[in-house]
Amino acid sequence: SAVISQKPSRDICQRGTSLTIQCQVDSQVTMMFWYRQQPGQSLTLIATANQGSEATYESGFVIDKFPISRPNLTFSTLTVSNMSPEDSSIYLCSVEAPGQTNTGELFFGEGSRLTVL
Amino acid sequence: AQSVTQPDIHITVSEGASLELRCNYSYGATPYLFWYVQSPGQGLQLLLKYFSGDTLVQGIKGFEAEFKRSQSSFNLRKPSVHWSDAAEYFCAAYQAGTALIFGKGTTLSVSS
Numbered sequence: 588s589a590v591i592s593q594k595p596s597r598d599i600c601q602r603g604t605s606l607t608i609q610c611q612v613d614s615q616v617t618m619m620f621w622y623r624q625q626p627g628q629s630l631t632l633i634a635t636a637n638q639g640s641e642a643t644y645e646s647g648f649v650i651d652k653f654p655i656s657r658p659n660l661t662f663s664t665l666t667v668s669n670m671s672p673e674d675s676s677i678y679l680c681s682v683e684a685p686g687q688t689n690t691g692e693l694f695f696g697e698g699s700r701l702t703v704l
Numbered sequence: 705a706q707s708v709t710q711p712d713i714h715i716t717v718s719e720g721a722s723l724e725l726r727c728n729y730s731y732g733a734t735p736y737l738f739w740y741v742q743s744p745g746q747g748l749q750l751l752l753k754y755f756s757g758d759t760l761v762q763g764i765k766g767f768e769a770e771f772k773r774s775q776s777s778f779n780l781r782k783p784s785v786h787w788s789d790a791a792e793y794f795c796a797a798y799q800a801g802t803a804l805i806f807g808k809g810t811t812l813s814v815s816s
Contacts, residue, residue, distance in 0.1 A: 591747070629794065630748075632803040645803060679747060690755065691736050691798020695747040
């Protein structure tokens with residue numbers, strides 16, 4: 588298994604500001620995934636972050652709004668830029684299960700719950 | 705387009721009663737299938753997975769799921785529900801080269 592720590596666990600932010608969420612994994616992983624879970628909704632993949640290359644964004648998500656860093660094999664950050672109330676969501680970091688490359692089996696952090704006023 | 709459907713938004717079950725949560729998928733070929741649970745304020749925890757082989761898979765916490773190709777379904781079951789099972793349950797599907805796709809979730813409430 589993998590242990591994933593996210594910071595902050597929750598935050599209340601003002602409209603127009605930006606917030607960076609950190610994700611730390613207890614083992615080296617190739618890919619890290621960032622998901623968004625809007626209130627009462629399912630999880631939607633924002634982007635996939637590989638170490639040493641630019642993140643790959645899903646349709647509907649852009650780098651200017653959700654810049655991602657992946658400086659090493661155990662750490663990643665997601666920034667939510669110029670926030671609006673519509674960005675109020677839980678943001679979850681996830682990694683592939685060890686030894687389960689390209690199977691879709693993921694471990695998740697506890698999420699970062701953002702509320703934008 | 706690929707999709708995962710959980711027809712039941714909210715289910716209430718009496719403690720000790722049996723449980724079945726429904727999940728249907730729409731893919732060109734059979735994907736890998738998963739059930740995750742999300743307790744309040746927590747991240748997602750994998751309950752069980754189906755890659756191939758035996759269509760009845762066992763998971764953690766006494767859960768099992770049955771894959772039925774003819775119905776494109778992967779329903780989650782538990783013979784006797786405990787109050788601690790109250791949570792949000794997500795079915796998910798994966799095919800190589802695509803993202804893991806989640807259903808909209810089913811909220812399980814357990815009554816005493």
